[in-house]
Amino acid sequence: MIKKSVLLLLILVLCSLSVYAIDQPINDYNSYSFIDYDVSIQSNFDLAATSANSKIGEVTSILTFFPREDVLQEVRSIGFKSSPEASIKNNSDEISYTWISPQVNSFELSFDSSVRTKNLLILVDDKIDFPLKGVESFYTQPTEFIDVNDDISTRASDLAKNEDDLYVVSFKVADWIQENIRYDLGSLTAEVVQKSSWVLKNKEGVCDELTNLFISMMRSLGVPARYVSGVAYTNAGYKFGPHAWAEVYFPDKGWVPFDITYRQFGWVDPSHVKLKVSSDSGDPTIRYTWKSVDTSIKGKKIDIDTKVVSNGPAVKSPIIIAVKPLINSVGPGSFVPFEVSVKNPNNYYFPLSLTVTKANALTDKNSKEVLLKPGESKKVFWISSIPENIDNGYVYKSTFEVEDQFHNRYSTNITYSSGVESISKDQADRMISSVKPSVDLSPLELDCSSTKFTFSYETPSIKCKIKNNSGRKLFDLNVCASDICKSMALDESEEKSVDIKLPLLKEGVNIIEITAVSGSFNAKESVRFEILSNPDLSISDVKYPQKVSYGENFKFDVLLNVKVPVNDVHLFINDLEVFKIDFMEGSKKASMKFNSENLYKKNNVTLRVDFKDKNGKQYSINKDYPVTITDVPFFVRLFSIFS
Secondary structure, X not given: OOEEEEEEEOXXXXXXXXXXXXXXXXXXXXXXXXXXXXXXXXXXXXXXXOOOOOEEEEEEEEEOOOOOOEOOEEXXXXXXXXXXXXXXXXXXXXXXXXXXXXXXXXXXXXXXXXXXXXXXXXXXXXXXXXXXXXXXXXXXXXXXXXXXXXXXXXXXXXXXXXXXXXXXXXXXXXXXXXXXXXXXXXXXXXXXXXXXXXHHHHOEEOHHHHHHHHHHHHHHOOXXXXXXXXXXXXXXXXXEXXXXXXXXXXXXXXXXXXXXXXXXXXXXXXXXXXXXXXXXXXXXXXXEEEEEEOEEEEEOOOEEEEEEEEEXXXXXXXXXXXXXXXXXXXXXXXXXXXXXXXXXXXXXXXXXXXXXXXXXXXXXXXXXXXXXXXXXXXXXXXXXXXXXXXXXXXXXXXXXXXXXXXXXXXXXXEEXXXXXXXXXXHHXXXXXXXXXXXXXXXXXXXXXXXXXXXXXXXXXXXXXXXXXXXXXXXXXXXXXXXXXXXXXXXXXXXXXXXXXXXXXXXXXXXXXXXXXXXXOEEEEEEEEEEEEOOOOOEEEEEEOOOEEEOOOEEEEEEEEEOOOOEEEEEEEEOOEEEEEEEEEOOEEEEEEEEEHHHHOOOOEEEEEEEEEOOOOOEEEEEEEEEOEEXXXXXXXXXXXXXX
């Protein structure tokens, strides 16, 4: 009999962190205007007979991992090869290699390509309002490894709170992950990388997993984001290797890259060669299909070879940068604050990466990322600690040097000696505070919340707290959500609460914008609703013997999962109640014992789950599972004929 099977082969993207440490050489790839590469991939697989009757009629290998044309990348040439010779079809998204009635058991597929990557920034010259409106995309949905749970949604919402600029939100999410999720090669399993929910819970991961979490958090905010895989240069080992990063969709601007591992938020350097775009990190790199009799297939490792052929001239930084110490001469054991002033003279956003390359010991990380809006200026600070033990009678000089992503370097000097007053850490912090601009309170503070899940038959509501920081009484304050407004007066420094009931919302994720307006004063915030038709109870991990002897007691194990808590959960097997749970949230394992006598002539187990939502509404789920009863006594079979 001819059968068709499918085998999925994935590349586990084992990425090494590219770190610009003070004592580590830095590659020049960031500064090149372009880089020309030769990129080739080779893969093998074998067919193996599982019996003497083995036959193979057709086998196809489908490759999805190859260079793509992109605004940041030009594919100058590509040629596909195979051994033995196959029929090769290029469908833009995948390359299929097909062998008809092959006479061999070993197969090879490959390609050679010439690729140019460009050092370009996706220009965003206008603020893109957040949250996004009217964006429905395949890339906003959770997937197997890029999942979304309450913790992910809550963390993303907290980071996006009070922000109305998509670039700022994306940057903040990326920076938080880089700061709080530890890069750890030990988190990679032998089979697959970890899901986003695992990464957030365990606070560790590699490039795939950092990327997964970033995409999950962006999708939870209703922002399209996708998974990109390819190769990139790493300072660890000074070579090109498999790598993964993300792209975020900016309406009217296109897909903007974010590499969490390499601290490139809104850009990637030209050492990145894009080979695949997908919705999930678990999407296959190679698929196999075959028509055969008693034949199995074994895929092997994919080999990637990346060689730099040439490069363009260096790119000059478009940012104005100046470095200075806040004190020029200090004593031993001092903490010296350094100020790095950055100004964006351009009419577009610019994500700037700064790295300290020379300094005495730092009290903070040596790399920092800054997002500059058009025309914006900012100050970035570091504190360097001076040695305590120095020789008397000598004046020492210390250099502080910082580098941008184009390898432009900016430096300043300080002196230290035993005859000068020492500066404490607290004094250094106060110096920085005196330079930093004071943070003015917004005239209106708006803090809104809602229940995370609402049923489609319920009336959703939003609770808001509004505080008046304007310095005067506001008589005409309007708080609005979905064209429903409430008016009030608010005394100076007064805080009030307001409850806004909304019309019924469509099922799925709804993002509601709330505004508070009084004259020229305004504040806005967004609240995320997920509207459900039911508690979304599911049954999984069903375990039971599919053959049992008549009269035998057997176990029937299931795992129940709910999105929202439920009450009064009753489990029935063939209308016999066998398990009860008063209250359930998350997952619950149910283990039940049942006698096979009750299944005779039915040949299946009918599992019914009755439950109620928080409001007492009743739901029921039925599922059938086949079972065979063996060793049925003669008298039972005889009786069943006449009954």
